[in-house]
Amino acid sequence: MLVAxxxxxxxxxxxxxxxxxxxxxxxxxxxxxFYKGFYERLEPFIPFPVTPRLFTGKNNLPKQTDMLxxxxxxxxxxxxxxxVGNSNIPLIGVNLGRLGFLAAIPEEEVEDAILSLVRGSxxxxxxxxxxxxxxxxxxxxxxxxxxxxxxxxxxTSSMIKIHTYLNGEFLNTYWADGLIVxxxxxxxGYSLSCGGPVVFPQTSSFVITPxxxxxxxxxxxxxxxxxxxxxxxxxxxxxxxCTLDARTETIRSNVQLAVKKENFVVSLVRPDEHxxxxxxxxxxxxxxxxRN
Numbered sequence: 001m002l003v004a005x006x007x008x009x010x011x012x013x014x015x016x017x018x019x020x021x022x023x024x025x026x027x028x029x030x031x032x033x034f035y036k037g038f039y040e041r042l043e044p045f046i047p048f049p050v051t052p053r054l055f056t057g058k059n060n061l062p063k064q065t066d067m068l069x070x071x072x073x074x075x076x077x078x079x080x081x082x083x084v085g086n087s088n089i090p091l092i093g094v095n096l097g098r099l100g101f102l103a104a105i106p107e108e109e110v111e112d113a114i115l116s117l118v119r120g121s122x123x124x125x126x127x128x129x130x131x132x133x134x135x136x137x138x139x140x141x142x143x144x145x146x147x148x149x150x151x152x153x154x155x156t157s158s159m160i161k162i163h164t165y166l167n168g169e170f171l172n173t174y175w176a177d178g179l180i181v182x183x184x185x186x187x188x189g190y191s192l193s194c195g196g197p198v199v200f201p202q203t204s205s206f207v208i209t210p211x212x213x214x215x216x217x218x219x220x221x222x223x224x225x226x227x228x229x230x231x232x233x234x235x236x237x238x239x240x241x242c243t244l245d246a247r248t249e250t251i252r253s254n255v256q257l258a259v260k261k262e263n264f265v266v267s268l269v270r271p272d273e274h275x276x277x278x279x280x281x282x283x284x285x286x287x288x289x290x291r292n
Contacts, residue, residue: 073097129262147186152178160235
């Protein structure tokens, strides 16, 4: 089995767990290919006898890669989605960050997770992506997102008006700081912090959630994911922010934008002892008395 290893950044205190992961992979005779930036940061702490096989992006990630390990937080996982794209390479996330909805495997369960991979006792969860169509090139030929698409006012400018359409039919005008269109996976991210609902990953839907809406009766809405959602933007400023997950572009109001379901999915590796209900109970502290 060939596994790719990606990390965006790490603290020196993470070195022991990273070394432990490498030793476990080596013990189970898994071949490794490292993201070049990760290897260069790691090498001063963990000298390698020989330079390992490296990759720098999706164009030279080996096609025979069986799995990509994301070592970090949820932001690191979102980066990794751009690497695998439509290659069908599954992602597994080890949480070295904070909350970790996507990078759901904590440090203390790394050994069990790797053993599950070796034994084949895991499932692949197919996750829907968003695709962005725009009238100008955006996001370096990776116009897709696992979590969400957003339109947002720039800096400290006044609130904006976002005219929103479903399959060309007018839905609503949002007077707000911005608007989020989230996948079921992204429903536990930015959308949730703005009052959106938690949606199960298997649900065929998108969540439209306004950011700080001026009209208090404007609430998040769930729509089927076979809709094309398009927008017209107005505001006192001529420039606005457009994001796909953690990536940001500055656009003008005359740029045409529409989002729809991407024609490929991303697979997330889940060891058999992990599932969505367990994750949200742990991360959101459901059913736990926190008063003590």
